[in-house]
Amino acid sequence: MDGIHSPAVRDVPASLADNSLEKGRHVSNLSLIVIGLFAGALLVWFVAIFNSLVALRARVQNAWSDIDVQLKRRHDLIPNLVSAVQGYMAHERSTLEAVTEARTKAVASSGGTVADRTQAESALTGALSNLFAVAEQYPQLRAVESVELLQEQLTSTENRIAFARQFYNDEVMKFNTAQATFPRNLFAGMFGFSQATMFAAQEPERQAVKVSI
């Protein structure tokens, strides 16, 4: 009983200071504090979950825009390549034209739907690998230093696109796993998060010729 006589309770007017009431007030004070702390902890926990999901989503979006950057780089490089090899590959006009045409289409599809873009970009990848395959038959072309450098740049660009997609897929996997695992799966839908889609290679791209340098 001694514990009840806490300073806070002693200030209560005498008329109300009946034993049972005192006890009830004290308990309600204590439980209020406990509930308050619990609610605070819960809120912090919610905020942490929400923020981690937001951060993961931002990374996914960032990874997606990185792919765009690399695709743009490829579009910019192709005119240089075509003009550099044109003189040596006069007989391969159709191959070069296919590359130029595929590039034009890919640039045009930049604002279009994801499906359209994916198709146009894989067509460009196909045309480019075709060009590299044909260029193998021109040894004098490989001896030209600037062409060699350009080829390395294009190889690198192809790699960059591939790595940007790989990074995007890794981030999507992290984001989706985070959403699907306990306890985040209880709140992900409530907070308005949805599963992101992975980047899947198109059929023609899967059998792309390996570029050799």
Place this chain on the structure above:
Amino acid sequence: MATQASSGVFAGPRDRESFFDAQRRNRHATWRLSAVTVIATIVMGIPLALAVTPLLYAVGLIVSEVVNIWIPLPASFWRQSNELAHYGLTAIQWMTGGIMPSPHALALGVAVLLLPGAILSVGLWLGVNSLFRRAGVGGALLALKAREPNPSELKELQLADVVEEMAIAAGLHSPKIMLMDSPRANAAAIGTSPNDARLVVTRGLIEKLNRDELEGALAHLIASIGNGDLRIAFRVVSVFETYGLLLALINSPFGPNARRTLWRILRFGLLGRRQGEASAAEAAAVGDLLTRGAGLETDDIDNFFDTTARKKSMLRSIRNFLFFPIFLTNFAIKLSLWFFSFSMLEPSMALLWRKRKYLADASAVQLTRNPDGLAEALRKLNSEPRAIPQGSWAPHLFLVNPAGSDRMNDPKANAAHQQMLASTWASSELASGSAPSTKLRNGAGPSSVMGEIFATSQAALGGDQHAAARMAAFRRAAATALGRPVDELPAVADLAASQHGDQAAMLRLSQFAKKMNSNETDGSDSKQRASDSSANFAGFFPSLKRRLKRLDRMGAHIELESGRPQSATVIFIALLTLFLAPFALLALGLLLLLIGILMLASLTFMAIWMAFIHQLFVMFLHH
């Protein structure tokens, strides 16, 4: 090798591991080891605080005594200090097993003994952290002669491209590249954070690796940056720097070396904390000075107390007697630093760092999805000369150990090396002006040319002047071709000196000849391997074999040497360990006991010394 691999290792189901699993395993291991390292640091800090505290009290006492001469301090001050000292003495008595004081008095006594030293250590550590944070790790490498890769050269363009690709794969900013024109093959990641990291790459690396291997090697470094290894490396170094600073502070009254170190730190702290490479290099130089100090290389205090060198005088003896407790404390600190760092801190940090290397390997596989690239790169680099002169500043930041031996232990690389030596022998022939040998004219293989080189060197060692001149010319040519001195050949300077009859040079040459002969007979290969494994025991680099084994588990198609030791050897080593373990434990226990006794002695001496000083001042005041 190939037959061994196909018969031994590939048989049966293989224990595969995905790179995600490998990353998770290594990350957990680093958490555990970080905890162990933190505990080791604290355990190491306790005797240190115990030894430093009395010094602080002594300084405090002398300062207040001096102040007391002019401005008398209130009596309550002296009473309170006396009370504190009593608590400290109680704790000392408890440690020696004399009495059992009340818990309250004991806690206060331990606090009196530990807190000032602990606060000073933590304060110094925070200071070191803030001082060197901007410079980060590996600042010394910034002072190297390095340049940016040249985009109009294919190999260097490739380097820049691969770095960019790997940064994209890791989702990081592309680090700056510092290309070093060195024929050795190695690379390192330096800096403070993923945002300002730099890659140091040698020209030798990009020449020796193809695109896939380069990708694997750089992926390891970039993954390591992405995993936050730079910060961990910084923490590891900062602990040693703090110990060095503490030692410098304690040594500063006794010698110029410690004072010079302190002055340089002070100057750096006040003036040098600007951005820029010069500042980073200065930070690295200062940091190196400190870690060397922690390596017990400052011997100021030994010089100070060394009475053998100079003639003894009355004044010197009195001075030495007066400062003896401080000498004892210093010795106790050094001994406990050495003991705990050798037995606990360094092993746990080395193990921690090895796990970070495995983690970076696994992350590199995630980035490239090609374990073969990294595995082949590691294998190649381990058979190439990879030593970087400045690598000793921050060896743990490199891809493969930069302090590694220059010797070849790969037979294939050895053959290439011999071929190179043979062609150099042929080209230096004309330079030395001797007649072309019959063997070279007949187009003999490198092994017979090696025989001729060996015979000539033997003749030179025997005193043949002509052969010596021939060897000197060859040695010079080989050194320029290799980019390093050739350690299988006698030194030019010695050869020249022996021609003039220098006895010391003759002796060195004959020792060299003995070494050459023993190498010829017993095969230095096994010896080399033994020294490699002993270097790996407490090293910061996992052995090549273990790294390859883990990469193999992640799917690399590498032919592992099935170098499983014979069961007899294993049993022998186990028995030896069992036999030696009690002795090792006994030695450890004795050392601990010695440290304990030293600590207590230093505490007791300091207490007596302080009482003595106080009496001196009291006498002085009354007269």
